[in-house]
Amino acid sequence: MGYDVIVLGSGPGGYPAAIRASQLGKKVAIVERESLGGICLNWGCIPTKALLKSAQVYEYAKHAADYGIKIDNPMAEFEAVIKRSRGVADKMSKGIAFLMKKNKIDVIMGTGKLVAANKLEVTAADGSKQVHEATNIIIATGGRARQLPTLPIDGEKIVEYRKAMVLPKQPKSMIVCGSGAIGSEFAYFYNSMGTKVTIVEFMPRIVPVEDEDISKELEKQFKKQGIDIMTNSEVLKVDTSGAGVKATVKTATGEVTLEADILLSAVGVVANIENIGLEALGVKTDKGKIIVDAYGQTNVPGLYAIGDCTPGQALAHVAGKEGINAAEHIAGHKVTPLDYNNIPGCTYCTPEIASVGYTEKAAKEAGYEIKVGKFPFVASGKATAGGATEGFVKVIFDAKYGEFLGCHMIGANVTEMVAEAVVARKLETTAHELLNAVHPHPTMSEALKEAVAVAYGEATDI
Incomplete structure (x- = not known):
């Protein structure tokens, strides 16, 4: 059976690519060797957040007296915490299966290998092989944990x-x-x-x-x-x-x-590009990554690559957008290439970290004369009421034109706040436009506006 698009890998880059291609009228198949949703849904982004939420709830319980609530001897059941995390991952993976069916995408379970620019050989779990043809193939094979010679992973110690x-x-x-x-x-x-x-x-x-x-x-x-x-x-x-x-x-x-x-x-992470047929087709790689243009195209016509197996940031949201861009490019749409300097990065420990754009050091090295503002959450009414005063919001602006160069946050729920900075930078918003955008009070989010006010000497709350 011939396809317009075959996607190799069903992670956070692969499955959106398949869905978008289907939405655009393409006949699509997706090949997955393990579980739908890839590492992110099954072993990465989602289940780790479930673990971290359990840890956060346990922390709340242990410090409930700080909020006027009495809880005697709270205990964490490690096995139950792990079980909940796996349940969350399983539910999300089943959700991807539903989306594949909803969008009429054929799911082919097995390990894929390119045998031509438009042919993919899939080996099933029982060893049987079948070759599938497609006008376009999108490689979305992701990455895995890097191993160092001094740290041989044995899976036990x-x-x-x-x-x-x-x-x-x-x-x-x-x-x-x-x-x-x-x-x-x-x-x-x-x-x-x-x-x-x-x-x-x-x-x-x-x-x-x-x-x-x-x-x-x-x-x-x-x-x-x-x-x-x-x-x-x-x-x-x-x-x-x-x-x-x-x-x-x-x-x-x-x-x-x-x-x-x-x-x-x-x-760190290394790309999964071994044993998928790249060498035989002459697909260009560099430093263990597949080389692509601004639209995800490799040097081989009809062959695209997205996500962790390419040189961009190894982040789920980057892979997702790259996948959608590749699908739209295949369909002949005008595609705006991704701006890799406006990609938010998030770390979900406590306190959380969220950042986008230039660091202070990078901005100076790029030759900018800068204005920097920092607003600590200890001065935030909402943070104080919530008992989460750790951290701050830091903003960096070009002193000459007011360009929003970077935003760096550490504190409670900052991973939910950073999108404002991403959108503001995408729209080329200036410092004074941010100051004139009324932020709700009391919220954690107003700390961004307050940090801008600090940078321009207009702060009223610190």
């Missing part, structure tokens, strides 16, 4: 994020290598549940892609929560011969040995 989501029992202690979004979220979760957590970060500061002020604030809050943090540090080797793990860590002052029940390796 040295684990990656998938295993960390379904540990059979709660460890008493854990070493987390890497403090990006994945490492920070799991560090917060396990620490909140009662595990002793130590973060080991190779870079000089945790969450190193964030603005430096954000890194400093998260480190301060994590330390208050009881998490040990080692920056400028590298795990040289791990001994798993005993009951737990012994990690030899190189620090600025010498080597130390850390002992824990388990070690979580959260040192």
Whole structure:
């Protein structure tokens, strides 16, 4: 059976691409080797948020007296928390199956491999093979946890994020290598549940892609929560011969040995581009990623690639938009290429982190003369009423024209607030337009407007 479009991979890039292509009148199939929804819905974005919500509820219960509520001896049942998370993931995956049926998309379960620019061989679980043809093929194979030679993942004592989501029992202690979004979220979760957590970060500061002020604030809050943090540090080797793990860590002052029940390796993501037929077709790659143009096209006509297997940010929302753009380009629509400098990044530990655009350092390096404003949540009425005064909103503007260069937030629910900054930057909104847009009071969201007021010397609440 011939198709107009076959999508290889059903993650947050693949399934929107398939749905959009179907909406535009194309005959579409999607190929998936594991579970509909890919890593994001099954082992990433969604189930981790379920775990983090359980940790947050537990934290509320333990500090209920701060709100005038008495709860005697709240307890977290680790197995029940894990079970709830898996239930959420399963429900979402079934939702994708419904969407495929609703949009008349054929679901082909199996492992796909390109045998020509318009042909995909799919090997089913029973080993049987079938070749499917399509005018266009979209590669959306995603990524997986990076493995370092010094941290050989065994799935028992040295684990990656998938295993960390379904540990059979709660460890008493854990070493987390890497403090990006994945490492920070799991560090917060396990620490909140009662595990002793130590973060080991190779870079000089945790969450190193964030603005430096954000890194400093998260480190301060994590330390208050009881998490040990080692920056400028590298795990040289791990001994798993005993009951737990012994990690030899190189620090600025010498080597130390850390002992824990388990070690979580959260040192990045690599693309899934092996064994899918790229080499035989001459598809260009660089540094383990498929090279594409602004519309997702590879150098091979009719072949597109999106998401984590391409050079853009490895984020679900980036993959989703890339997938929709690719589908629309295939259908002949005029497509506005993605602005990769206006992509929000979110980390869902407590306090949350959300950011978009230039950091202060990057803005200066780009040659801008800048105005910076920072508004702390301790000065926010809503944050004070909610008992969540940690963190701040930081904004960065071009001093000459008032261009909104960047926004960086750390605090409660800031991942829900950052979209305002994304839209404002997309519409090329200036500082004074933001100041003249009336924000509701009392809300956490008015902290963005207040930060702008600080930058321009017009603050009335700090």
